[in-house]
Amino acid sequence: MKKATVVSIDAKQNEQPLSVLRRFSRKMTESGILRSVRARRYHARPESAYKEKKSALTRIDRRRDRERLQKLGKWVPKKRGHR
Secondary structure (H helix, E strand, C coil): CCCCCCCCCCCCCCCCHHHHHHHHHHHHHHHCHHHHHHHHCCCCCCCCHHHHHHHHHHHHHHHHHHHHHHHHCCCCCCCCCCC
16 A cells, blocks of 8 residues: 655745645645546455356356246346336
């Protein structure tokens, strides 16, 4: 895990708040913190091989059960159409 980079700005004497904010945002852009955070925002870890296999077997079992119930007439598939 990367170490957090700290960006700090001290307001100079008689400096406008808007210029302090501008300097801060420029410093954040130069440091690259925002880019890295946005890149990691929606990152999802890949599932383990065990979990992938388990979910595949579960899907196969569900599909087999639905087909059996459909043959017996106890389950009617929903019609897929426009919303």
